[in-house]
Amino acid sequence: MGKLLIVGTLAFDAIESPFGKTDKILGGAGTFIGLAAAQFNVESAIVSIVGDDFNQEYLDLLSQRNIDLSGVEIVKGGKTFFWSGKYHNDLNTRDTLVTELNTLADFDPKVPDSFKDADVVMLGNLDPNIQLSVINQVSSRPKLIILDTMNYWMNHTWNDLLKVIQRVDVITLNDEEARQLTQEYSLVRAAEKIEEMGPKYVVIKKGEHGALLFHRKKIFFAPALPLEEVFDPTGAGDTFAGGFAGYLASTKNVSFENLKNAVIHGSNLASFCVERFGTERMVDLTFPEVQRRLEQFKELTQFNIEIE
Amino acid sequence: MGKLLIVGTLAFDAIESPFGKTDKILGGAGTFIGLAAAQFNVESAIVSIVGDDFNQEYLDLLSQRNIDLSGVEIVKGGKTFFWSGKYHNDLNTRDTLVTELNTLADFDPKVPDSFKDADVVMLGNLDPNIQLSVINQVSSRPKLIILDTMNYWMNHTWNDLLKVIQRVDVITLNDEEARQLTQEYSLVRAAEKIEEMGPKYVVIKKGEHGALLFHRKKIFFAPALPLEEVFDPTGAGDTFAGGFAGYLASTKNVSFENLKNAVIHGSNLASFCVERFGTERMVDLTFPEVQRRLEQFKELTQFNIEIE
DSSP: OEEEEEEOOOEEEEEEETTEEOOSEEEOHHHHHHHHHTTSSEEEEEEEEEETTSOHHHHHHHHTTTEEEEEEEEETTOOOOEEEEEEOTTSSOEEEEEEEOGGGGGOOOOOOGGGTTOSEEEEOSSOHHHHHHHHHHOOSOOSEEEEEOOHHHHHHOHHHHHHHHHHOSEEEEEHHHHHHHHTOSSHHHHHHHHHHHSOSEEEEEOGGGOEEEEETTEEEEEOOOOOSOOOOOTTHHHHHHHHHHHHHHHHTOOSHHHHHHHHHHHHHHHHHHTTSSTTHHHHSOOHHHHHHHHHHHHHHHOOOOOOO | OEEEEEEOOOEEEEEEETTEEOSSEEEOHHHHHHHHHTTSSEEEEEEEEEETTSOHHHHHHHHTTTEEOTTEEEETTOOOOEEEEEEOTTSSOEEEEEEEOGGGGGOOOOOOGGGTTOSEEEEOSSOHHHHHHHHHHOOSOOSEEEEEOOHHHHHHOHHHHHHHHHHOSEEEEEHHHHHHHHTOSSHHHHHHHHHHHSOSEEEEEOGGGOEEEEETTEEEEEOOOOOSOOOOOTTHHHHHHHHHHHHHHHHTOOSHHHHHHHHHHHHHHHHHHTTSSTTHHHHSOOHHHHHHHHHHHHHHHOOOOOOO
16 A cells, blocks of 8 residues: 655635635635545655644544545644635636634645655645754655646745745646746646756646646646536645545556556546535545546546557 | 438638737538538538639539539629638637528528438538528438537527527537526536427537537537647538548448447548647548547546446
8 A cells, every 4th residue: 555645734714606606615625635534545644734723523524535634733722724716607616705814824834754765755735944943844755746736836936936836746736837837838848848947747737628647748638527616726735736646556556557557547547526515525435436437437438549 | 321411510710819810711511511521431412502702623623523513503794602700719619790591591502313312411500591491302311411500590599599499309518508598507407408499319519528429318528639739620520420420421320330430530530620720620531540549539438347
C-alpha cells in the first residue's frame, strides 16, 4: 500500500448558488483531497491547522477513512479558516464574499515522522512557503510531488511560487492560470513553458471542459462527464487532485501511461463532487458507484478506428 | 462506394485575423464540407449556386476531387455570395463585416437525378426552406439526413427551422445554439429536448472544447486536438460536418458506434482546417497526414483502466 502525504486546508465554507445557500459546512482543499484519495487503497495523512471551533465529527469523518490526522494542529481558542462565496447563474464564475484566514495565518506545517517517506506528496493550494516547508521536511525523495496552485499566489508571492514550481514533478492549475503564468495564450505553448520551469508533467484544468495532461510533446485529455445539473463546483479541483494523487499513490506507478489513468480517476471523482453542496456527495460515495461511472467515462471517450 | 449529397454555399470569403488579412478567397459551407468528405472513399455531389464571377479554378479544384457539380447553378451576370469577417484576438469570437447574399437570395436547389438515391444527405447551414426543398427532392429515404444550422435561422425563420429539424436524423449545432433552441442551460437536457423535436442524434459543437454526440441516454465526446496555434477558424464547423458525413457515407454504417468514429474523423479534419487561412490546408492535405493525426487522437483520448 502506497503512502500519500497531503498538505491543505481544513475549513468552514459557506456557499451560495442558484440552487440554495448553506450555513458553515465542512470544506477546504485538504478535506476534498483526502476524501477523494480515500477511494483508493492508500495510507494517507493530512497536514493542516484548525481552531478548536472545528467540529470533532469532521475530524472523525476523515480519520474513519484511514486518514492520519496527527499532522493537524488544533489551536486552542483559535478559529478555523473560513471562506464564503457566491456562484453566478452559469456556475462557471463566483465571487468571494468572505475570506478569514484565522489560524491559517500562522500555519507552520509539521509532517508526521511516519509520512516523511511518502510515495506521493500532494501540495494543496496554499501559500508557496508552506508548500516549500513540506517539501523540505520529506526525507527520501518521493516518487512524485504534485503541486496545486492558483492565480492568487501568482499575484502576491510570485518568486516563492517559482521556487516551489522548480521543486515539483507535477503542477495542476487552470487554463487562465497557465496563461497568466506563462503569458502564452495557447495551452500547448503554456505547458511547454511550464515544463521548462521544473515540472515534468503539467495538468491544465478547464472545469466543465475537462483536463489536459502534458509531458514533453505528448498530450492526454480527459473530458468532464456531461451532467444534467451541476449543483456546486466547490472542491471539484481539489477532488480532481485527490483522485489523481490517490490513484498514483495506490499504484506506485508514475509512468505517463499511468498518469493518464490518474487524470481519468480524478475527473471521475470530480464529477460526483459537483452533484451536491460541499463534501456531501463525496462522503456517501460507494465503490460500485465509482466503478459504474468509470464505465461511463469509457463509453464517453473510447472509439474504434483502425489506422492504416 | 456510398453516395453523399451536399447542399451548401460556394462563396467568396475575406478574413481578418490577428495573423493577417486575405482578399476574396474560396469559402462557403458546401466547399468545406465537400473538401472534407473527399478524404473518404465516397461519391459526392454539391448542390449550390454561384455567379459567373466565381473562379473556374475553384470549380476545377472540387471536381478534381470527384465531387459532382452538376447541381451547381452558375447565374450569368450574377455575383457569388460574399462573406467577410474579422476575428478577435482569442479567435473564439468574430464580427461579420459584410454579408452579400447576391445569387444566394434566389437559390432554388436542384438535386441531380443521379444523387436522388444518396446514402447520406448533408444539409449545410442555409435557409431552412432550401434545406427542406432538398429533402423533398430525394426519392428513396437516405440512411441518414444530417442538418447543420445556426442561431441566425432561430432568430429569423423559427417555424421553418422546426419543420426541417423534424425531418432529419442528425442535427449539428454549437453549444449556445443548443441552449437557444431549447432554453436549457445543461447540454445534456438540451440534447434530450432536441431529440424530442425529431433527430435521433444530436451533435453539439464546442469549438476548441470539442464536440458531444448524444443518442438517447448515451453520450460520446471528441476533444479538439490541442494546437500550438489556431490560425483561422473559418470553415472548421463545416469541415467537421463534412468529415462526419463523408465517413458515414463511405462506410454506409449508421450505428451509434460508427457515429462515434464519425465524430472523431470530423474533429480530426477540423484540426487541419484551422491551421491556415480558408481552404488552404484542406486543399493540400494528404492521406498519411490524416492517418498520423488520427493516431494522435488515439493517444489523446485512449486509456487503460480495468473496471471491477
